[in-house]
Amino acid sequence: MVVPDFLLSRLYRRGSLHQVGELEFSFRLANVLGDATVIAPPQVEVNGIRYAPHQVRVKGLDVANVSPTHPFRFSRGDHVTVRLPGHIMAGGNRIRVRVRTREWGELDIYAEDKARPYCPVPGASEEE
Numbered sequence: 198m199v200v201p202d203f204l205l206s207r208l209y210r211r212g213s214l215h216q217v218g219e220l221e222f223s224f225r226l227a228n229v230l231g232d233a234t235v236i237a238p239p240q241v242e243v244n245g246i247r248y249a250p251h252q253v254r255v256k257g258l259d260v261a262n263v264s265p266t267h268p269f270r271f272s273r274g275d276h277v278t279v280r281l282p283g284h285i286m287a288g289g290n291r292i293r294v295r296v297r298t299r300e301w302g303e304l305d306i307y308a309e310d311k312a313r314p315y316c317p318v319p320g321a322s323e324e325e
Contacts, residue, residue: 200301204230209308210276214290216312222285224292224310227276233298235269238262240295241279244286254280268299285312 213225222243238250238260250261255277263269271277279294294306 200230200304202305202307205304205306206308208306209292209294209310211308211310212313213278214285214292214310214312216285217280220284221280221282222312223278223280225276225278226294226306228271228273231273231300233271233296233300233304235263235271235296236265236299237297238264241281242291242293243281243283244291246283248281252282265299271298287312 207229208226210225210227214222215224216222239253241248241253250263253260258269258277259267289309289311292306292308292310296304296306298304
């Protein structure tokens with residue numbers, strides 16, 4: 198099944214991109230479409246830099262070991278914060294996430310976002 202790009206772009210939470218500390222940045226994905234079972238490590242690329250699965254951090258998930266026998270269930274209404282090593286640009290940034298799912302096949306999520314200043318809220322967790 199082919200999911201239109203305009204629907205896939207809704208998975209990326211615009212405005213969520215920010216630098217977390219000196220050597221890490223993050224962005225959020227939210228499933229507003231429908232239940233999906235991820236059956237392979239997602240391929241993440243930011244500003245032309247491809248990240249290996251072991252570099253992609255999601256709380257409570259071993260991204261590198263996602264497989265048909267160890268899938269990741271991403272249900273409608275779920276959200277994840279993706280954390281990656283490195284720096285983002287102050288202006289526009291290009292984010293691409295390719296995901297293989299059991300229900301929808303290959304999905305290619307593309308978004309552009311500007312980095313927003315990060316100001317931690319006292320008592321809030323930096324991880325999700």
